[in-house]
Amino acid sequence: MSRVILFNKPYGVLSQFTDKGTEGSPRPTLSNFIDLKGVYPAGRLDRDSEGLMVLTDDGALQARIASPKFKKPKTYLVMVEGTPTAEQVEALRKGVTLNDGPTRPAHCTVIYAPELWDRDPPVRFRKSVPDAWLKLTITEGRNRQVRRMTAHVGLPCLRLVRWSVGEWSLDGLPPGQWRPA
Numbered sequence: 001m002s003r004v005i006l007f008n009k010p011y012g013v014l015s016q017f018t019d020k021g022t023e024g025s026p027r028p029t030l031s032n033f034i035d036l037k038g039v040y041p042a043g044r045l046d047r048d049s050e051g052l053m054v055l056t057d058d059g060a061l062q063a064r065i066a067s068p069k070f071k072k073p074k075t076y077l078v079m080v081e082g083t084p085t086a087e088q089v090e091a092l093r094k095g096v097t098l099n100d101g102p103t104r105p106a107h108c109t110v111i112y113a114p115e116l117w118d119r120d121p122p123v124r125f126r127k128s129v130p131d132a133w134l135k136l137t138i139t140e141g142r143n144r145q146v147r148r149m150t151a152h153v154g155l156p157c158l159r160l161v162r163w164s165v166g167e168w169s170l171d172g173l174p175p176g177q178w179r180p181a
Contacts, residue, residue: 002058004181005039008173009053011119015044030055033176042066043141043165050119051076051162052170054181065165068140071104072166075137076146077114079123079159083130084110088153092136096152100142103149107137116161117175123159131158 007030009015017031030041030053039055042065056062064070092108111133134155136146147157163170168181 002056002061003039004058004061004168005034005036005055005178006168006170006173006181007034007053007055007178008170008175009045009050010175011050011121012047014047015041015053034178045162046144046147046160049160049162050175051160052165052168052173053162054165054168055178066141068142071139073137073139073164074141074162074166075107075135075164075169077111077116077161077163078134078136078146078150078157079113080132080134080150080155081126081129081158082132082155084132084134084155088155089134091153092134092149096149098142098145098148098152103142103145104139106149107135109135111135114161119159135163 013028013030013032015030017029019026019029034055038057040062042054042056042062045051045053054065065072089108089110092106095103095105113133138145146160150157173179
């Protein structure tokens with residue numbers, strides 16, 4: 001029986017168990033929050049992104065979750081700078097062409113600000129520039145793809161929270177906490 005763990009990764013935490021980066025100032029990693037042996041992340045989540053990470057001890061399941069060929073949907077709540085237009089939302093829905101090629105079409109809707117935990121550090125706020133929230137679902141997972149997609153259509157990402165991966169979601173899972181799936 002495969003073991004599957006859901007973890008709500010806080011902002012600033014690396015999506016790996018060790019920090020192989022800078023000497024002398026280790027950054028927080030999964031090992032600061034998860035004291036289980038034999039589970040590994042199924043995919044990555046950037047240090048400056050928050051939200052759901054799925055970890056498992058099953059290599060085949062790990063590959064099915066992380067590999068774009070299986071088209072596992074991943075839903076993100078995205079705070080963007082600016083007010084999204086119908087054209088910008090439609091461009092995201094159709095897929096955009098990034099420097100590494102076209103993206104698959106995405107499900108994209110403008111949503112009211114979700115009730116989320118406070119982020120530390122807080123998102124920068126500018127009185128003169130409005131912000132908005134998108135709910136964006138993709139079926140691939142290129143490096144910084146959601147951030148690059150929203151920037152491509154003129155909506156820079158201010159905050160990115162992965163809410164779900166396939167059938168698993170963050171529902172009821174506080175930042176820095178994990179639970180069995």
